[in-house]
Amino acid sequence: MAKTDIGPPDYKTMLPPVISRNYGKWLYHEILKPGVLMHIAESGEALYTVRAGSPRLISTDHIREICDLAEKYCDGYLRFTSRHNIEFLLDDKNKVDPLIAELTSLNYPVGGTGHAISNIVHTQGWVHCHTPATDASGPVKALMDEIYDYFVTMKLPNHVRIALACCLNMCGAVHCSDIAILGIHRTVPKTDNTRVPNVCEIPSTVASCPTGAIRGDMKAKTVTVNDEKCMYCGNCYTVCPAMPIADPDNDGISIWVGGKVSNARSAPKFSKLAIPFLPNNPPRWPEVVEAVKNIIEVYASHARKHERVGEWIERVGWERFFTLTGIPFTDKHIDDYDMATETFRTSTQFKWG
Amino acid sequence: MPQIELAGKIYEVDEDGFLQELDKWNEEFAQAYAKTEDIEGPLTEEHWKIINYLRDYFKQFGIAPMVRKVCKDNGVDMKKLYELFPTGPAKGGCKLAGLSKPTGCV
């Protein structure tokens, strides 16, 4: 039997020597230009990092190409960031520009640093998951194509984190990102009662529903859904394969704004609903791309320096956010779940739009 | 739907080999299936104790028991469960016991 429970390899065996030597002894860093960082250690040694975009879903051929580049410029060392960017780690400043030149010739975008829009954290979509309401790789590519300029420059008030999840399981970061793209359903699951008894645990299926819309009948070994109570979360399908919910005509995308995870200036925030529904329109998702671009542009022209999207909105007020972006405010925006009252306005303070 | 022949009988199974007509389960099914779940030789008394427990629990409550419950009620620990069912209590144990396939983010 193969050896088990050996854990991941020790990361210290894979550090570039300049990092090993100065581990825990860094003094300061600078962003030399978009995509290029310089860290200076107490010893005076410098580490240069060149950050390049990646589509996250990559072939082994592509990984080998990245390895070849690392071999040529960084003695074989590289890392991936928590937003799936590639970082080439160099100790020789003279190699930075030749590396960038070669990356550019191979169509790697160099950037994602500082007040930029870095990579989009995203999920499996139609490539691999069985519960998505939209695709991941497709919309991400369509959007990054249109906002490419924000990846390779640093001209926003602060960085804007964009994330995508293809269903409201929210694998990843949509609930805490400046702008979030989230796949949603709009139809009730279709229960196949002939399959339920063999492939589903009825009590688990009943318990999976956040609104209590599902009733179980242990004797008849079936479940019934109260359509009026269902808000199409799809959780019952995750638990019970005999309740498919995907619907090509009514599935689509919602857009959320104003989340953040850092504690800089303000506490971390959840993202909130901005646009309840946009259609799935593969392969380029033009409605989604346009909506996200609009939010970025309005934010870029109105926010103060260092203000994150959520901080800007909270300063000007949500009614101003909707007026400035031209996004219609609808009944769908009004929370009606457990803690809804906390989200209502209990004050006379508001602006006339 | 895929089918599998075990001890001379045909069963409807899904792509992971879970029984699709739960009422067709029988002891020969479990025994004949054991080797695909890395269990060598005949099922022991200890195996049957867990398999029967899983079946009784499913019959009574309509769900598979949580793994802590399996351990507590049978006086075994996780290590022992994995010794009995090398592919695990869910994939191995529930499959042989003819329970529905575990769902969720497995």
Ligand code: SF4
């Ligand atoms: S967000 Fe939903 S659909 Fe997308 S990978 Fe996660 S579970 Fe699957």
Ligand code: SF4
């Ligand atoms: S989709 Fe969600 S709300 Fe609707 S029945 Fe299923 S679990 Fe309940």
